[in-house]
Amino acid sequence: MKPAEPIKIVLVDDHKLFRKGLISLIEFINPHCTVLFEADDGLDLQQKINPRNLPDLVLLDINMPRMDGFETLQWLTRIYPSVKVLVVSMVEKEETVVRMLRLGARGFLCKDVEPKELGEALISVASKGFYYTDFITGKLVHSLQQPNTAETTRSQIILTTQETEFLKWACSEMTYVQIADKMCLSPKTIDGYRNSLFEKLAVKSRVGLVLYAIRHNLVTLA
């Protein structure tokens, strides 16, 4: 690294207190860094980013209102490919990690890592352009070895309009007969949709349907 040029950083996270804390932490563990600005989410970043003073590094959260980490990363790599992105998130699902890496993330940090690791990641991304830990490579290797799980499997799963419609009703206390009534269909047809979903989603019961729908945000829980 060249001590003459500080690492220019931008923070994107919807929790102000976390951002401020992170800034304070970064300045403490690595005074060589300078924070250009902060953003609440992807949209805010798009407005604040200055093409004539681009950051070296963006610390990006995933769960954000309006424009989330996935969209933001896609936009960044398309518009400003030179900007390196280090994902900082509390989720550590394999699927999420792998997806972010595919979209061009230079590293992935969980929100409960040691500050020391954050410092190392900053330096690594700024100098070498990436920061891949065993945690990340582990997830990657595993996802390559098991191309049948979530990521790959789910990309194949395509539900028809009727199936989706039924799935929503299934996440209620209605019986299948009542659902059939609501959808103006024979209970036997509902029977067919259910079996079709059981196979597609690899579940074995109605509870499985409900859990799947909720996990994949196919229904909105009030």
Add this chain to the structure above:
Amino acid sequence: MKPAEPIKIVLVDDHKLFRKGLISLIEFINPHCTVLFEADDGLDLQQKINPRNLPDLVLLDINMPRMDGFETLQWLTRIYPSVKVLVVSMVEKEETVVRMLRLGARGFLCKDVEPKELGEALISVASKGFYYTDFITGKLVHSLQQPNTAETTRSQIILTTQETEFLKWACSEMTYVQIADKMCLSPKTIDGYRNSLFEKLAVKSRVGLVLYAIRHNLVTLA
């Protein structure tokens, strides 16, 4: 305040990076504070807390594994009533805020407040013993004006250990017979818990149980 005695603080949050950031921030905005220790969750706090060197103030998160903010606050107010608790959480649902205040929280901060407000809250709780913003009083007043919603209704609902245990298993694809097996009980006993829960939670089917459990964060969806 007495400048001679620093405010002794303990942080309870499952995200290390957030904790470290918060510490760094606190030390910056108020050097008068000293952080005794940090804990990952309520259980960790129980182990680390020292009765001969109690903190003045605990900054407590709500969503935590193992032992969450509600349980932790209950335990703290029962065992160490002198310790003041300031809740720092990202949720800002009225029900949650009101519930924490009822359990004895001295204030409630959302994770996206300004650091300035954090500083004010620290001082206010340490000196006056509380920190109630318009945000909080607003929620309180509203909950008093509408005592018919969740809070009141749910405050009556008390589940036994077994019922809670069963409820968690019910949120899976296991049949009741399999659950009975897991819990080392007769299927008939499970039958009883189910009926008891149906009545307590005002639901009519297993799907209703699942929806209730998820809506009220009684189970953790992976």
Add this chain to the structure above:
DNA sequence: CTGTGGTAGAGGAAAAACCCTGAAGTGGGG
């Protein structure tokens, strides 16, 4: 024109979920 896939549905059977009533033991509070 034939195969594939979505839609819609029937009959029948087995399994699971649901709903009663009743009851025995345990442990704490009045």
Add this chain to the structure above:
DNA sequence: CCCCACTTCAGGGTTTTTCCTCTACCACAG
């Protein structure tokens, strides 16, 4: 000591869910 709440469980019933095979129509691609 009695009542109450929690836990445990049984018998015996109905309803719902689940599973299986099989038919039929329509549209669209090869």
